[in-house]
Amino acid sequence: MELRDLxxxxxxxxxxxxxxxxxxxxxxxxxxxRGYIDTTLDTPVAALQAGRTxxxxxxxxxxxxIRYMKGxxxxxxxxxxDSGTLQITWxxxxxxxxxxxxxxxxxxxxxxxxxxGQMVMQNPKLVKERGIIPQxxxxxxxxxxxxxxxxxxxxPHAHTACPESLSPRLRAMWGLCGLPEALQAVHRxxxxxxxxxxxxxxxxxxxxxxxxxxxxLQGEAQAGIPMAADSAVTDRFWRQTGFAPTDAQxxxxxxxxxxxxxxxxxxxxxxxxxxxxxxxxxFGAVCTAAAAGWQSALMAPTEILARQxxxxxxxxxxxxxxxxxxxxxxxxxxxRREALKxxxxxxxxxxxxxxxxxxxxxxxxRLGLVITDEQHRFGVRQRQRLSSKAAEDQPAHVLVxxxxxxxxxxxxxxxGDLDVSVVDELPPGRTPVATRIVPEExxxxxxxxxxxxxxxxEQAYLVCPLxxxxxxxxxxxxxxxxxELAAGPLKGLRLGLTWGTQPAAEKEEVIARFSAGEIDVxxxxxxxxxxxxxPRATVMVIENADRFGLSQLHQLRGRVGRGTLxxxxxxxxxxxxxxxxxxxxxxxxxxxxxxxxxxxxGDFLGTRQHxxxxxxxxxxxxxxxxxxxxxxxxxxxxxxxLAAEEQVVRRRAMQKYERxxxxxxxx
Ligand code: ADP
Ligand code: MG
Numbered sequence: 001m002e003l004r005d006l007x008x009x010x011x012x013x014x015x016x017x018x019x020x021x022x023x024x025x026x027x028x029x030x031x032x033x034r035g036y037i038d039t040t041l042d043t044p045v046a047a048l049q050a051g052r053t054x055x056x057x058x059x060x061x062x063x064x065x066i067r068y069m070k071g072x073x074x075x076x077x078x079x080x081x082d083s084g085t086l087q088i089t090w091x092x093x094x095x096x097x098x099x100x101x102x103x104x105x106x107x108x109x110x111x112x113x114x115x116x117g118q119m120v121m122q123n124p125k126l127v128k129e130r131g132i133i134p135q136x137x138x139x140x141x142x143x144x145x146x147x148x149x150x151x152x153x154x155x156p157h158a159h160t161a162c163p164e165s166l167s168p169r170l171r172a173m174w175g176l177c178g179l180p181e182a183l184q185a186v187h188r189x190x191x192x193x194x195x196x197x198x199x200x201x202x203x204x205x206x207x208x209x210x211x212x213x214x215x216x217l218q219g220e221a222q223a224g225i226p227m228a229a230d231s232a233v234t235d236r237f238w239r240q241t242g243f244a245p246t247d248a249q250x251x252x253x254x255x256x257x258x259x260x261x262x263x264x265x266x267x268x269x270x271x272x273x274x275x276x277x278x279x280x281x282x283f284g285a286v287c288t289a290a291a292a293g294w295q296s297a298l299m300a301p302t303e304i305l306a307r308q309x310x311x312x313x314x315x316x317x318x319x320x321x322x323x324x325x326x327x328x329x330x331x332x333x334x335x336r337r338e339a340l341k342x343x344x345x346x347x348x349x350x351x352x353x354x355x356x357x358x359x360x361x362x363x364x365x366r367l368g369l370v371i372t373d374e375q376h377r378f379g380v381r382q383r384q385r386l387s388s389k390a391a392e393d394q395p396a397h398v399l400v401x402x403x404x405x406x407x408x409x410x411x412x413x414x415x416g417d418l419d420v421s422v423v424d425e426l427p428p429g430r431t432p433v434a435t436r437i438v439p440e441e442x443x444x445x446x447x448x449x450x451x452x453x454x455x456x457x458e459q460a461y462l463v464c465p466l467x468x469x470x471x472x473x474x475x476x477x478x479x480x481x482x483x484e485l486a487a488g489p490l491k492g493l494r495l496g497l498t499w500g501t502q503p504a505a506e507k508e509e510v511i512a513r514f515s516a517g518e519i520d521v522x523x524x525x526x527x528x529x530x531x532x533x534x535p536r537a538t539v540m541v542i543e544n545a546d547r548f549g550l551s552q553l554h555q556l557r558g559r560v561g562r563g564t565l566x567x568x569x570x571x572x573x574x575x576x577x578x579x580x581x582x583x584x585x586x587x588x589x590x591x592x593x594x595x596x597x598x599x600x601x602g603d604f605l606g607t608r609q610h611x612x613x614x615x616x617x618x619x620x621x622x623x624x625x626x627x628x629x630x631x632x633x634x635x636x637x638x639x640x641x642l643a644a645e646e647q648v649v650r651r652r653a654m655q656k657y658e659r660x661x662x663x664x665x666x667x
Pocket of ligand 1: 274
């Protein structure tokens with residue numbers, strides 16, 4: 001049997017499936033339901049909750065009535081059970097008027113809503129058969145119900161379409177049912193327990209194979225350059241910064257230094273909220289590398305950020321005898337030649353830059369430590385390209401810093417065997433940024449507030465959204481806002497303007513003037529998202545905040561509250577769950593987790609491909625399962641008695657994931 005043998009599947013639909021990557025009966029069975037309708041259990045009408053879907057068994061109190069509004073019919077009925085009454089409303093289904101009579105009994109499934117103080121179900125489904133019914137997302141124009149029909153035809157052949165991939169020994173070890181059984185259970189659930197067992201098996205399989213593939217591609221941990229940790233070096237470094245490290249910084253730097261001393265190449269991800277002091281930790285690592293006689297490279301996502309890192313490095317590292325330099329794409333030829341000379345001669349111990357660090361012509365004398373900042377903006381491939389600039393036989397230590405906290409679940413999946421450290425503490429004296437949603441009618445109050453703050457010597461950011469996916473439109477918007485503010489509400493204040501495609505020199509000048517306090521209010525598009533550190537900026541205003549993603553809002557908010565002054569973030573726009581979450585917490589990890597829940601992993605990571613890797617309903621949010629499968633991979637790769645099984649699983653893993661991993665740049 002093949003796809004084209006399925007009843008109802010003509011060449012047109014076959015092509016649609018093919019285009020969606022569904023090329024075999026097995027692929028079709030891996031088209032998992034996006035959810036289920038459970039009509040096995042009734043909810044008493046009195047126990048219905050607004051916003052929740054439920055199944056009710058009810059009796060009609062009277063024959064429904066019908067009204068017409070703008071040509072649309074609306075049938076309403078009052079129904080009841082022992083616990084109370086409920087209103088059912090059908091739009092555009094006039095036949096329901098005469099279908100039902102007083103005393104008729106029926107079971108309905110739908111979402112309860114509260115309307116004018118009473119519970120209502122709109123257009124509920126009539127339940128004819130009790131059960132747990134899978135719901136499928138459409139593929140192109142093939143409706144979910146049609147897909148269900150095709151899958152139904154394939155299910156009897158599950159054993160040949162999707163043969164078992166794990167030996168009985170492994171299944172017993174991990175408490176898993178068979179794969180064909182699992183697929184039967186998720187596509188045609190008999191009961192909740194069977195469904196749960198099926199889902200577990202499938203989620204386990206996905207996560208196991210994926211992590212196995214990541215590991216295979218990353219290769220085994222390599223030998224690395226041992227760089228001895230010296231507490232005298234570290235102490236001197238912290239003294240030079242002028243502050244005591246937080247416990248979190250101390251712990252994370254300790255983890256890094258022990259990696260660097262271990263003789264294996266470090267591969268560590270450091271996550272921490274904006275302002276948690278990751279850069280300081282990275283500089284601590286640079287000191288140790290320099291003391292051992294090795295160069296470090298620090299790659300930042302923007303030139304502005306690279307320059308800012310250089311300023312901090314000159315302040316903190318240069319006095320310790322660490323020579324720092326800059327390499328940027330936009331440099332003049334002579335400047336660049338000189339920089340390259342210093343790098344090649346080993347005259348710089350720390351090279352800070354952007355992508356330019358990866359360039360063909362860049363040769364490092366003794367590259368021993370590679371740091372990438374804000375790593376989610378670089379592909380894994382770029383990170384590896386930078387570390388490949390180290391000597392062949394002496395791979396550099398790799399430190400990846402991310403200011404976008406990624407929920408631990410995802411970090412473990414995405415980074416495979418990258419070790420993860422978290423700087424989960426802010427330096428002392430920071431007050432959390434007070435965040436408020438501002439209704440449109442309070443806009444003038446907001447401007448008054450900004451004036452007061454400016455009078456007190458503080459500064460503000462005003463961010464305009466990306467209205468369309470076009471830099472030009474974005475710039476125009478910011479320019480218009482700037483002119484309006486300058487002419488009206490903020491007249492007399494010193495305003496600045498910056499946007500994404502602004503010429504680099506102009507952009508840098510504006511930001512420098514804002515940093516120096518020569519600009520009171522900086523009107524900006526999201527270019528300020530990363531990096532800019534201005535401690536006297538205490539007010540962040542975000543226009544049309546409802547258009548931004550949660551993590552992005554959090555990043556923007558992180559631009560204020562960088563000093564000891566009380567800081568504010570004002571959100572203009574339609575209140576939504578994202579905005580309310582932002583008001584409720586300053587914890588980047590809570591926000592990231594929420595963002596993941598709201599958007600799903602694909603959107604969260606900004607690439608569709610990631611979404612393809614991680615089917616939503618099955619396992620991604622389940623921390624326990626992720627830990628469990630991670631441990632399973634470890635057992636499988638380390639227990640000699642399982643070597644044969646490891647081979648089989650690895651082959652499967654590569655079959656399933658190698659292509660996708662290549663697409664997202666894992667090679
Ligand atoms: P991140 O890179 O995590 O966003 P940074 O390393 O840029 O954070 O630190 C943000 C600010 O906090 C910087 O001005 C830095 O000098 C300061 N800082 C870092 N660590 C501490 C600390 N332990 N105590 C006081 N200030 C600190
Ligand atoms: Mg930083």
